[in-house]
Amino acid sequence: MSLNTKPPRIWISNASPKKGELLRVRAQMEHVMESGLRTDPATGKLRPRNIIQRFEARLDQQLLFAWTPGISVAQNPYIEFTFLARNSGELHFAWQDDAGQTLRAQKTLTVG
Numbered sequence: 112m113s114l115n116t117k118p119p120r121i122w123i124s125n126a127s128p129k130k131g132e133l134l135r136v137r138a139q140m141e142h143v144m145e146s147g148l149r150t151d152p153a154t155g156k157l158r159p160r161n162i163i164q165r166f167e168a169r170l171d172q173q174l175l176f177a178w179t180p181g182i183s184v185a186q187n188p189y190i191e192f193t194f195l196a197r198n199s200g201e202l203h204f205a206w207q208d209d210a211g212q213t214l215r216a217q218k219t220l221t222v223g
Contacts, residue, residue: 117141119216121204127221128196136168136176139189140206140214146182161209163188170220171200196222 119140128134140163147160162184168176176192188206204216 119204119206119214121202121216121218123202123218123220125196126218127223130196130222132196133193134196134220135191135193136202137189137191138166138168138204138216139187141187142206142208144182144184144186144188148182163206163208165205165207166190167203167205168192169203170194170198171203175202196220198222 117140119138122137124135125132142163143161144163145158145161147157149158150156151158160182162182163180166176166178166180166188167174175194176190178190180188199222200220202218202220204218205213206215207213
């Protein structure tokens with residue numbers, strides 16, 4: 112199964128923070144996260160593995176957070192992380208799965 116076409120859900124604790132403020136980001140996208148260990152009841156064959164293999168969050172080009180999950184992660188993975196607001200810019204989020212598909216989202220951050 113490939114990446115869902117539904118947009119991911121992104122929440123930022125404050126899109127207009129003061130410089131140095133701690134921000135919390137929550138991100139969730141829909142994905143079946145097939146481990147490759149389950150049998151398809153219709154065919155009796157193993158379902159091919161297809162999990163999110165990499166998630167990245169960047170502020171413009173600066174990497175803020177990277178995650179490489181394993182097969183034990185539940186479907187529709189939820190990610191939460193924090194960082195200090197230092198500069199305004201575009202927050203870019205990217206999820207890439209085993210099939211090579213990438214889902215992207217972005218949010219504007221304005222540091223005052």
